[in-house]
Amino acid sequence: MNLLTLVRKPAYLAALLFLFISIGDGVMLPFFALWAQKDAGVPVAWIGMLFGCYAGGELLATPLLGGIADRLGRRPVLLASTLGVGGGFLLLSFCHGVVATAAVLLLIGAFESVLHPTVFTVIGDVVPQDETRHYFAVARVLSSIGRAIGPAIGALLVLRSLSTVFVGSAIALLSAATLVVCLLPETLGTGAGEEDDEEEEGFSALLPALRDRRLGGLLLCFMLLELSGSWVETVLPLSVHAAGTLSPSGVGLLFTFGSILTAVLQIPVTRLTARFNARCLVLASAALSIAALGVLLASPSLVALVVAVTCFSTADVVCGPLMPSAVNELAAPKTRATYMAAVSVANDVKDTIGPASGTLLFAIAASLPWVAGIPLVGLAAWGLAATLAQSASRPTV
Template sequence: MRALRRWWDDTAGGLPATFWYLWSGLLINRAGAFALLFLSLYLTAARGASESLAGVVVGAYGAGGAVGTLLGGVLADRWGRRSTLLAAHLGAAALMAELAFSRHLAVIAVLAALVGVTHSMPSPAFVAAIVDVVPEERRSRAFNLQFWAFNLGMAVASLLAGMLAEASFVALFLVDAAATLAAAAVIALKVPETLARPARMAVEGSSRSGRPGRARPPGLHTALTDRTFLAFVGLTFLLAVLTMQTSTIMPLAMRADGLRPSAYGLVVALGGALIVAGQLFVPRLIEPYRKSSVLAVSTGLMALGFGTLVVADDLPVYLGAAVIWTIGQMLAAPPNAQINADLAPPHLRARYQSVFYLTFPAASFVAPALGGLSLQHLGERHWLVVGVLGVVAAVGHLLAGPHRERRVAALRAAQREAEPVRG
């Protein structure tokens, strides 16, 4: 019993109640976000769309997601985290209900794009709110639990989606809308506004231009011109490209090896099961080490896992490789999120989050577009290219780590100096 209590304290102890309500809202949101998993099937089976047209509509959802990510970051810093989360969830619920009863493909395409906007808006606000309320020394635990909740919710969503899609597509969309409303209710009833709206720090503006008082007012452009932050975003983009291989290129490679779709499902399910079962043990494992070192090891493991597929011809090799790259993903999640939070000035947290989250829709486009060409022309050697990308990312984290740490220390010092002004 003492061992269990000690493990709980190391894993989730000391986190504020607001975090747990945010965590619950995220879990409900992800567990209920299953309708879009079957959007292409719905369009072709129930609405008579061609496969190419279905692809365009699903692409509209992705394009909306990119817009929603930036919009959510700006609004979360201007309106507040709570207001942005509520607006996004209520908007998504209304759009999903409308999508359930829409018949015209043009209307469905517009609604899909708008759903993409509202589905992506909460991400920067969720993370910014977590950073607002969780003390710095406990953020690694908080982000680890966030990643775990996200994957647990997606696993639940995948199971529920299959059952509901067989029963009724209308029910699929309506239950999704109801789950989104449930998440909104948790946020409305239990989550206070966490944005403190601190005064603009003169030191932040002068540190960029060297001319206090003449600096451009901070905004989204600040994140887009922050070289240290953008270098980290670029390395995260490489990690995202590696991760996207499992849902874009790996199914094609497995089919070329004569494996059935059920084999692909088993590989994906193994990764999800490992994350759900083992992610909560990660913070204690990585706590003694520098974040840049952990990220270098994690991306190195992903490089090794995907590089192993160059010799994969049967299911056991794919399963073994999946274990390796999933461990890499598990190790990367907490420090990746924490570095992202540490590099953001407090009054621009959500904007920085929105730029960071753009890496994922970008990777979801680049990975299949270039990966398909690579697989077609290089065959199994494609996985050597993927492995090299992982090694590049690992080396990049080792090289960039010291400068990132100095930047974070400078930001913390500036915040401490500004505290009397804010008070």
Template sequence: MTHPEAGPASTDPTGGDDGDATVAGDADRPPAVANPRRALAVVIGVVFIDLVGFGIVIPILPFYVRSFGVSDAFIGLLAASYSLAQFLAAPTLGRLSDRIGRRPVLLASLAAAGVAWVTFGYAGVSGARFGTVAALATLFASRTLAGAMGGNIAAAQAYVADITPRDRRAGALGLVGASFALGFVFGPAIGGLLAADPVVARADALFPAFVPATAYSLPSFAAAGMSFLAVAIGALFLEEPKRTRPAGEHAGGQTTAIGQFREALASATLRPLTIAYFVVAVAFAGVQVMFIPYVADAFGYDATAAAFLLTYVGVLGAVNQGVLVGRLSRIISSRTLVATGAVVLAAALVAIPATGVVDRRVGDVAIGGPAWLTLPLVTLLLALAALSLGNALVNVSLATLVSASAGDEEQGAAFGVTQGASSLGRTVGPPLMAILYTVAVASPFLIGALLLVPVAAAFRRAGD
């Protein structure tokens, strides 16, 4: 990957490092699509629908693994299989979208993800017929395919960069982040509802014999339906943006994941961003993988209760990423926002296991209002609010810096390699954090907090 200053449409030549100033000539460039507002709305809608499907499955996944009577370490390994495939695929999908277009990459990956979710729903059938090994093999195969297709976020972010002036990209990328958050508002709530016993019983009475109706298959099939719906909407309304494409089959440097990482680590601009994506992903893995088992073990919550907590986090994330971060980026540098977000996120990770201590010390002590509004629950909700804020500050600001680091013809490749770094972190982190959880419940969260300290320090120095 070339250095950002090598191309004519690079970052601010006056020395701004956050991509917040308009590049000379950027405002005069013809629009990449006929109607940029509609195009932005469509791609955000496609990402939202896809993430609703992803969010539907999250509340049931740890319980699905536990239903086969295996160790919690398999929860981490299953998450790692998804992320490893995403790590290998994201740079390729990003580079491919630079070459053949954003639209075909997005549509093809969404369709394949739908197939993966259908397969995921049949793992229970595999287990009943062929045993636990077959069930786990089905889970891992489906999650691997879904992970490879999950690399399409690089193409979606590059699409937004194509149609948005540089001075507005922080806000636009924040909207993409908000669509993620909104997906986690509706997705887990739908998943929790579909996993409820009355819904499962009703589905079992309606489905044909060859379609399993369980608390695990129904959310999986719903996720597949959302992926196919996103394909239909994208096929009908998503316009391919006009942009500068690399000349020649091998233009733009390395095409393999390892080759692109070598180029990124050799770039003074991309190196700290790539490393930050990796470290943040490892640090956050404890929450991503072990939060639901934690609230199940510490508070006795089932999949439906856990889904409501995820919905709460999603609501906060939508506000933080869709409104707050975009406004803050106009007055505070993106590097400073990354440093601040890392500190807030670290504090939240420390606070989460502390909520279990509160629960053991005081029990279900109501603080007024509804009987379910207890002191331990309030402390957990406050910790999750901080978690959402820190995550929004870090991820949107890092994405803004990535966009500013690459020329217009390499947006897909830049997002692909950094998303790949994040996927690699989510490959390393989940098995490690799951094993640590079996040793000491608080350790995944506390170690994650420690990992964020050097990130905060590095970006705080860079922002001075």
């Protein structure tokens, strides 16, 4: 094995972590709304608020912990976060009240606030900038495989009880922790140039979007574009259950289909679109998402659901790798985890606002999330495409 292979090995291990993380999320996420409605007795209009506690914990913790991997190292942060999230899922399986569930979800979110950005950071540490899009695509393939395996496992577990899915999620995250302990080396400082002696601390250092306008513009548009996607994850299970189109297990299989499609298409599409500029990719992705929302608006049938999920998955394949690659390009080596944490903040805001707003819209009218999603996707995609183009034309400071 040559030196280049050894240097890149942590990138593949980091991508493999996404497999287990996504299995953990995929096992329980498609069934969370149904569990809250049936087992926890939460009114539909409030399910999103409870769901948002998961992202809310991340949002509260990120200002304190977001850039901690730039100081303590990638490996200890990943170990603590995987153990914390896995333990939190295990606790969730024993929760029966809204207050207790919300508290555990906030705890899980606090540990997860550093999980995804630190895994992305490991890839950025050891991969040349001109190859990051490919490696992020590999990570997304494994993540999609995990999202396919997760709902399938959840569909089996839910036959026993809805709460059992949380045990499956816990096992997946504890497996990720084992991978970190046994195989993942420390990558802090790998490929970094000379660092400044002075280290920034505090809120402004952990949220660089406050002082980097290029990053702030990317994150705002990205968050708005992804908002409707969070509506699909939260509202679609409730919608198909209300229409009687699919059983809870059927919902899991539908999400499994979408994840398999993403896994199969990600690498070929990334290679085919390597020469396309970011503006074209974002607008193409938006067109597919708008088509999917239109299909959901037109019909609740099984055929319509399959077509919509196909369009959503393809849109995710086209646009998905762009964001981490663009943010990694903006960041200096010593602030890479901090910049990735800023992406996590945008995701947390989206995941907090999205479920709450989506279920609220659904409570008003079943079709309202799809109606509102169409103009939202169009405007956000236009803004993201323009911001990506401007960032590419400016030198990194």
